Amino acid sequence: MxxxxxxxxxxxxxxxxxxxxxxxxxxxxxxxxxxxxxxxxxxxxxxxxxxxxxxxxxxxxxxxxxxxxxxxxxxxxxxxxxxxxxxxxxxxxxxxxxxxxxxxxxxxxxxxxxxxxxxxxxRSMEWSIDGVVPRDLQSGFELLKQWVDIGTVPTPKSVAIIGAGNTAVDMARVMKRAGVPEVHILSHKPIPKPGIPIEESMPAIPREIQEALEEGVIIHEYRGIRRLILRGERVVGVELVHMKKLMQPSGRLKRIAFEGTETILNVDQVIPAVGQVxxxxxxxxxxxxxxxxxxxxxxxxxxxxxxxxxxxxxxxxxxxxxxxxxxxxxxxxxxxxxxDKALQESGEASSIPFDKLNMHYYELAPHVQEPTLPIEQRIGDEEITTSLSAPLIIKESKRCFSCGNCLACDNCWMLCPDSAILKTKELASSASHYVFDYDYCKGCGLCETECPCGFIQMVDES
Ligand code: SF4
Ligand code: SF4
CATH class of the missing domain: 3.50.50.60 (FAD/NAD(P)-binding domain)
Structure with a gap:
């Protein structure tokens, strides 16, 4: 939208x-x-x-x-x-x-x-494995800037990009476009998927991760580098180890390397994309x-x-x-x-949890998919995900739950058994034209249950 x-x-x-x-x-x-x-x-x-x-x-x-x-x-x-x-x-x-x-x-x-x-x-954050830094190491951020500026990056046969954020994913996709046959991302965190809290998943934009996978990028989840394998000062591989966060006796989660899970990945280059300062x-x-x-x-x-x-x-x-x-x-x-004025707190609106919406009042409508460039055409600078047309935007806008905003549907006004809800021509409260007369309200909660969008919330009188 x-x-x-x-x-x-x-x-x-x-x-x-x-x-x-x-x-x-x-x-x-x-x-x-x-x-x-x-x-x-x-x-x-x-x-x-x-x-x-x-x-x-x-x-x-x-x-x-x-x-x-x-x-x-x-x-x-x-x-x-x-x-x-x-x-x-x-x-x-x-x-x-x-x-x-x-x-x-x-x-x-x-x-x-x-x-x-x-x-x-x-500035890219400094990176090494036990103090070892391969020759000619360049960060993902530097290489991305180089690609955007002059349109070239090194093109080894295979590369491991270390990181889980947008820079790592962008770098991987750029390497694919530059013609690198094998592009790996090594991530401590998993690919976002249902059942995994978003804060525990790779922080890159999920759609970008999905597109990278479609383009042939290989993502190794829960993997860390145990050591760099060098020939001279050049990388010829990395030893990976399975890593996962486990709860510690202190009650804190700590990322642990699992002994015995080491594997070798042969790559010609490593690119750290672990953040900037x-x-x-x-x-x-x-x-x-x-x-x-x-x-x-x-x-x-x-x-x-x-x-x-x-x-x-x-x-x-x-x-x-x-x-x-x-x-x-x-x-x-x-x-x-x-x-010399006082700063006003904006009073950020709290979000409405999904279980506060009454889904009986909404029709199931699938997400309108944006036009996306076919994988075989994703070779240059052409934009991958483009805008929806006006008719599709109207269709998509109708999927809005309007959560937390009164839809003026009259449900509460019609269904209140005690006529404790009055309708006004004025805006009675933020975004609503309805007034609650608490002298008549007996607190049955019917209005809250039948409010489609979670606008009404019951709170203890105390
Ligand atoms: S809680 Fe019950 S009585 Fe009170 S306003 Fe809502 S529907 Fe009416
Ligand atoms: S408060 Fe809820 S139920 Fe009442 S009119 Fe607004 S959207 Fe409808």
Whole structure:
């Protein structure tokens, strides 16, 4: 649904809901033109500020541009969306400008009303097996950037990629596209499947994992590397061992290697894709030896008033969505700090568990499948999963349970045996036109049971 709306916004050039920004309005410095920085700039101009975005690259986009394979995010879409935002009144984009080289943090603090750091996590974590590192080791993150930049990667006969996240899966799929016949992913965690808690599964996007399997990537679940097998300084294989998390007497889960389960996998290259850390250049005094900047929930860097941070430079969820949210929250915090206003808690809505929905009121409707490129055509940059057509989007939208939102179905109003529910023309509470008269309610719970979407919840009077 979101994808469809995004495409429509670009195709029809929907206007962003922003006003003219006063050229003398206070200006905020943003370092990093990735999703967090772009989001912060947009939300700042919505609040009447000017935003200047510095980035050391020629073009905006951050890792969306430098490390995300085009088959997942076509550059035409990225360019079109960024063009729409960066040309908004009040936003200035200054490329080729690197913090710690072309400008310094204290200068930004002096020149601007606030500073938002969104430089991402640009360094691959160090990796070795018992201190052993093969010659010419390159990380998955570096190789992905190389592939996106110049379209080539090494092409051994077989490769083992170590990791379970999106970088590992992207790297594996890129190696397949580059012509590597045998691509293995070695993962401590299992492939997501029913019965396995999501937090215990590979953290990569399940659909991407599925597509990688379809494309011939071999995933070894619950496997760790016991040792590297080298000829000289070159890898010729890895010794794998079965690993699983087991409950310890302390009550904590610990990953254990099972003796006697060792197997040899012959590979010509290993590629670690085990995560990134920040490059502290220019932000040394904020980083204080942490692998990420420490921020409060609004993105204020702890102990550094006037400096905010978001996206992968902070310990957030590591997704584009989380980065965009970080930018919005920081813009709100900056606005409140500059206007001397109190920050308002957003009061996040709690999610409605499935068993609170009354499925008798919904028709079974299968998920509408997005058009997906056939496996044999997945060789280049062509996008694999594309948008649904308008009629299919309407069909898909009808599957929405609207959980937690009143559907105005009148069930509760009609079925209450004590006429304790009144209907109003006004919005009586958040998203509902019904009022409960507790003087008449005897607490039978019928309304809660017959509410399709979990909007009504019984709570103890105490
Ligand atoms: S709990 Fe029973 S009496 Fe009370 S409002 Fe719901 S249906 Fe009516
Ligand atoms: S509260 Fe629930 S049952 Fe009552 S009108 Fe809304 S959706 Fe229907």
């Amino acid at each position: 979101e994808r469809f709306l995004g495409d429509e916004g670009i195709a029809k050039n929907w206007a962003y809901p922003v006003k003219h920004v006063d050229p003398s309005a206070p200006e905020i410095a943003i370092v990093g033109a990735g999703p967090a920085g772009i989001s912060a700039a947009y939300h700042l101009i919505k609040r009447g500020y000017r935003a200047i975005i510095f980035d050391d690259h020629t073009e905006a986009g951050g890792t969306l541009r430098t490390a995300l394979p085009p088959y997942r995010l076509p550059r035409s879409l990225l360019d079109a969306e960024l063009e729409r935002v960066l040309t908004l009144d009040g936003i200035t984009f200054q490329p080729h400008t690197r913090l710690g080289r072309d400008m310094h943090l204290n200068e930004l603090e002096e020149q601007y009303q606030a500073v938002f750091i969104a430089t991402g996590a640009q 920040i490059d502290p250049t220019g932000i040394e005094r904020l980083a204080e030896n942490h692998s990420r900047l420490q921020v409060d929930k609004w993105g204020q860097v702890i102990g550094h008033p006037g400096i905010y941070a978001g996206g992968d430079v902070t310990p957030n969820a590591g997704t584009v969505t989380a980065a965009v949210g970080d930018g919005r929250r920081a813009a709100e915090a900056i606005d409140c700090a500059l206007q």
